[in-house]
Amino acid sequence: MSMRVTFLGTGGAVPTTQRGPSAFLLEREGERLLFDCGEGTQRQMMRFGTGFSLSHLFVTHLHGDHVLGIPGLIQTMDFNDRSEPLAVYGPPGSKGHLTNLIEAGGYRPDFPLTVREVRPGAVALDGDDYEVRTFATEHRNVSSVGYALVEDDRRGRFDREKAEELGVPVGPKFGRLHDGEAVELEDGTVVEPDEVVGDPRPGRRFVYTGDTRPVDATVDVVDAPDLLVHDATFAEEWADRARGTGHSTGREAAEIANRAGARRLALTHISSRYAADASPIEREARGVFDGEAAFVPDDGRKVDVPYPDDE
Incomplete structure (x- = not known):
C-alpha cells in the first residue's frame, strides 16, 4: 500500500517565485487528503499532477496563507462537475469564517460540502483503517491545530x-x-x-504542525512519526522573530523531531528572507537531527512514506 506526500506550497506568509503558501497533499491508497490550502494551491496541483479528487481538506488555522486557495479550488471542482462530497475541517471557531470564504461572492457549490470544527485532542476523521487526530499548536493570535494521520496496526507476518x-x-x-x-x-x-503469525506491525504515521512554536503536543500526539512536517520559518539568526510571531526555527523543529522519535523531518513555511537559499535552516536542523533525515523540500517534491519495517 502506498503513501506519498506532495509538497505543493512550502513558503511562509509572503509567497515567492520559488515557494507558494502552505499546502500539502497526502495520497494513500487512492484517497487524497489536503492539508491547508494557500493561495494558488489549485495551480500547484495542476503543475505537479496530483489531480483534484480530494475527499478531505484539513485547515490548521485561518491565516490567509493557509486558506486563500480554498474558494478557487472549490469553484474549479464544481466547474468540473464534481458530485462527490468534500469535508473541510478547521480549528475551534473557524466554521463560520470557512463557510463565508467558500461562499465568497454569493457562490455555493452544487456538490455536497460540509465544514466541521475539530478541537485539539480529538479524532477529526475515523477512516476504515486509519484516523486523523488533532493536537494543540501555538501560533500568534489565532486558534490553531495540527493533524496526525495514524494507520491501524497491520497483521503480523505469516510464518x-x-x-x-x-x-x-x-x-x-x-x-x-x-x-x-x-x-x-x-x-x-x-x-x-x-x-504461526507474528506480532502486529505498526502502520505509518504522518504529522503536520502548521504554523507553531515548539509544543509538547507535537511530541505526544503519536510515537515515532515516519514523517514530521514542522514549521521552520527561520534560522537561529531570527530566533527572536520566530518567538514573536509564533513560529519555529529549524533547530527548534529538529529538537521536537528528536523528542518525538521521528524518522524524517520536513522543514516548511520557509520565510521569504530565504528565497534564494534556505540552506541555513536545513543545516542547523541537520546539526541536531540525524543528518540528511532533515530536509527543506522544494515545491513539487514528492516523498514516499514507507512502512517502518520496510526500510
Missing part, C-alpha cells in the same frame, strides 16, 4: 515454514490463520493463529 511444520496444508487454512482464526487439522489438532 509459512512454521505452519507447514505443524501440518497445516497449503491452501485456504493459511489465510484463515493469518486472519486470526484457529484451524483444525485432519487428525483433530487445532493450530492457533499466534503459533
Whole structure:
C-alpha cells in the first residue's frame, strides 16, 4: 500500500517565485487528503499532477496563507462537475469564517460540502483503517491545530515454514490463520493463529504542525512519526522573530523531531528572507537531527512514506 506526500506550497506568509503558501497533499491508497490550502494551491496541483479528487481538506488555522486557495479550488471542482462530497475541517471557531470564504461572492457549490470544527485532542476523521487526530499548536493570535494521520496496526507476518511444520496444508487454512482464526487439522489438532503469525506491525504515521512554536503536543500526539512536517520559518539568526510571531526555527523543529522519535523531518513555511537559499535552516536542523533525515523540500517534491519495517 502506498503513501506519498506532495509538497505543493512550502513558503511562509509572503509567497515567492520559488515557494507558494502552505499546502500539502497526502495520497494513500487512492484517497487524497489536503492539508491547508494557500493561495494558488489549485495551480500547484495542476503543475505537479496530483489531480483534484480530494475527499478531505484539513485547515490548521485561518491565516490567509493557509486558506486563500480554498474558494478557487472549490469553484474549479464544481466547474468540473464534481458530485462527490468534500469535508473541510478547521480549528475551534473557524466554521463560520470557512463557510463565508467558500461562499465568497454569493457562490455555493452544487456538490455536497460540509465544514466541521475539530478541537485539539480529538479524532477529526475515523477512516476504515486509519484516523486523523488533532493536537494543540501555538501560533500568534489565532486558534490553531495540527493533524496526525495514524494507520491501524497491520497483521503480523505469516510464518509459512512454521505452519507447514505443524501440518497445516497449503491452501485456504493459511489465510484463515493469518486472519486470526484457529484451524483444525485432519487428525483433530487445532493450530492457533499466534503459533504461526507474528506480532502486529505498526502502520505509518504522518504529522503536520502548521504554523507553531515548539509544543509538547507535537511530541505526544503519536510515537515515532515516519514523517514530521514542522514549521521552520527561520534560522537561529531570527530566533527572536520566530518567538514573536509564533513560529519555529529549524533547530527548534529538529529538537521536537528528536523528542518525538521521528524518522524524517520536513522543514516548511520557509520565510521569504530565504528565497534564494534556505540552506541555513536545513543545516542547523541537520546539526541536531540525524543528518540528511532533515530536509527543506522544494515545491513539487514528492516523498514516499514507507512502512517502518520496510526500510
